[in-house]
Amino acid sequence: MKKWKRSSRLVHMTQELMQNPHRLLTLSSFAERYQAAKSSISEDLAIIQEVCQEEGLGELETVSGAAGGARFLPGVDPATARDQIDQLCGRLADPARILPGGYLYLSDLLGDSALVRDLGRIFASVFARSGADAVVTVETKGIPLAYAAAAHLGVPVAIVRKHNRITEGSVVTINTVSGSSKRLGSLSLSRRSLQEGARVLIIDDFMKAGGTIRGMIHLLHEFHADVVGVGVMTDSLVEERLVEDYISLTTVAEVDVKEKKIRVVPGNFNMEQQGGILHGKDSDR
Amino acid sequence: MKKWKRSSRLVHMTQELMQNPHRLLTLSSFAERYQAAKSSISEDLAIIQEVCQEEGLGELETVSGAAGGARFLPGVDPATARDQIDQLCGRLADPARILPGGYLYLSDLLGDSALVRDLGRIFASVFARSGADAVVTVETKGIPLAYAAAAHLGVPVAIVRKHNRITEGSVVTINTVSGSSKRLGSLSLSRRSLQEGARVLIIDDFMKAGGTIRGMIHLLHEFHADVVGVGVMTDSLVEERLVEDYISLTTVAEVDVKEKKIRVVPGNFNMEQQGGILHGKDSDR
Known part of the structure; x- marks a missing residue:
């Protein structure tokens, strides 16, 4: 299984979150998919969250804990x-x-x-x-x-x-x-x-x-x-x-x-x- | 106008391209929007293109020249x-x-x-x-x-x-x-x-x-x-x-x-x- 670079991960994660609005995508599933540490995935999510917030694209709601992850709520500024x-x-x-x-x-x-x-x-x-x-x-x-x-x-x-x-x-x-x-x-x-x-x-x-x-x-x-x-x-x-x-x-x-x-x-x-x-x-x- | 980091640019560009399927988004508009050199934008587009192709999300068609840019054709593998x-x-x-x-x-x-x-x-x-x-x-x-x-x-x-x-x-x-x-x-x-x-x-x-x-x-x-x-x-x-x-x-x-x-x-x-x-x-x- 290929190991993803952060830049590619960001593109693919943005796409996945946008394609699945209001659905919780877990840290574990991302970590497995991209062969990356959960801490790296959390950093990726923080970048996506910042862009969503600053550009008024909606909210990236993060859920912490073992079954934690993120859910994208599309919005408009x-x-x-x-x-x-x-x-x-x-x-x-x-x-x-x-x-x-x-x-x-x-x-x-x-x-x-x-x-x-x-x-x-x-x-x-x-x-x-x-x-x-x-x-x-x-x-x-x-x-x-x-x-x-x-x-x-x-x-x-x-x-x-x-x-x-x-x-x-x-x-x-x-x-x-x-x-x-x-x-x-x-x-x-x-x-x-x-x-x-x-x-x-x-x-x-x-x-x-x-x-x-x-x-x-x-x-x-x-x-x-x-x-x-x-x-x-x-x-x-x-x-x-x-x-x-x-x-x-x-x-x-x-x-x-x-x-x-x-x-x-x-x-x-x-x-x-x-x-x-x-x-x-x-x-x- | 804020200067964007590559990571943020990738998230936002992915979103823009996906939201505007089959529409040509120009290098110039991206360069202006993100206060970045066209060469950097081209590199970003190459990353997005690679992810789209490898993951079967569709095709990122790039158009070269003065009015050049990229157009996302959604696909499915x-x-x-x-x-x-x-x-x-x-x-x-x-x-x-x-x-x-x-x-x-x-x-x-x-x-x-x-x-x-x-x-x-x-x-x-x-x-x-x-x-x-x-x-x-x-x-x-x-x-x-x-x-x-x-x-x-x-x-x-x-x-x-x-x-x-x-x-x-x-x-x-x-x-x-x-x-x-x-x-x-x-x-x-x-x-x-x-x-x-x-x-x-x-x-x-x-x-x-x-x-x-x-x-x-x-x-x-x-x-x-x-x-x-x-x-x-x-x-x-x-x-x-x-x-x-x-x-x-x-x-x-x-x-x-x-x-x-x-x-x-x-x-x-x-x-x-x-x-x-x-x-x-x-x-x-």
Whole structure:
């Protein structure tokens, strides 16, 4: 087995930690893999930790003791997050997005895999300490954001369906009333897609009154799940909100169909940072 | 501006290269960022390149000249890919997946964000040299795989819809006939979600006869798109295949509903490796 130089170890360890977010990689496994003393591995981890902290990449959490090691929690520094959100506001405010009925075209943004990854990382940073062990979203447009957040949190995704499908096996279904348009609908979640008692982070692209998200929360009660957070890319100003406790990255403040103008501002997301991890509004719940 | 040590530079450069797959990061930008000579940066890149190659993480392609730099093409070494595919075969063969009508429950696999990321990386490795500038999939189950591949290729995703939605704006729609069940359907793609003349990689979760993928290829013709590859997680054995030129990671060889048995084998994907990048069956097209 080859003996690794520190420089090569640093490259490979950085890669391993980033590829396995929120998972504890042990000193022993590193020491064996690189044929190096645990003390050398600890020094390597200290270098990686320093870079993560100084550059706002997230936190490298070290665990001491016999089974000790390190776990990487991806984060974003507040300046970068603000910059990404400002850019998103600019892109959302493009009047060409206005569709008949005042709907907004968002598919280009949700198709931009680099943007989606960055937003997923912001969500993962905000909810890094939420203890979420699954991300739940509703088909279709929220799916990429949910996966991006889940990939950075190292947890699985379950997708709530608006149309029950045979390929979902046994499902739990609830009926819903949309908060803004009062339309009836249903939401289904496959029994097997979420463990009973899971701690769930809900991620979606867009929220108006919040009827769909309230429906998802009710549906998740059927799984005895604990909703530890709700994050949306964009919300819009409404008179009555059915969900109060959530984080939005941006807010569509006004859509003037006649004048072809959209006003978009940063969401209710007040960034603070502790130990390389962003904190949103309700991060301490 | 702080001067970086080599060890810190290596950690940060690894992270930057991994976060920006298939994008050229220039020597000049690295030299400025780290306040280091270009010759030092070149040495750093050589170290990263060596680790990527020896560990089968992909290829670090270096570009020389005044505007030179490096670009990371994520890859997988054949042994790891084979291992991941064998594990997937094992999970697919679980008889508890059999649903009424012989359908298979796949949502748990497609909800496993780590598995999805690994499969996306295999697709990205196989199609690293395809020149794809977009990934296209069809709603709903293929979406996570498409994003995982796209994220590793550094390209956007466009989602073909089975139900036309108002939030898609102006769309192109074609009518289809499913290859296996002869059902009529339609496929729509938003005009704005794909550039005319794009080079497209099609990714989906499951393929039987291939009617949906053939439909997508026809739809993409309307965008004057060039389909540079087709990849599916699983195909099944059928008498007549409507799409010939594709890569499958696994093949469901037999589903015996009565005996509750599923037989799954590795797909038509014959791995070779050149320069840290896997090559599938038709990678040279």
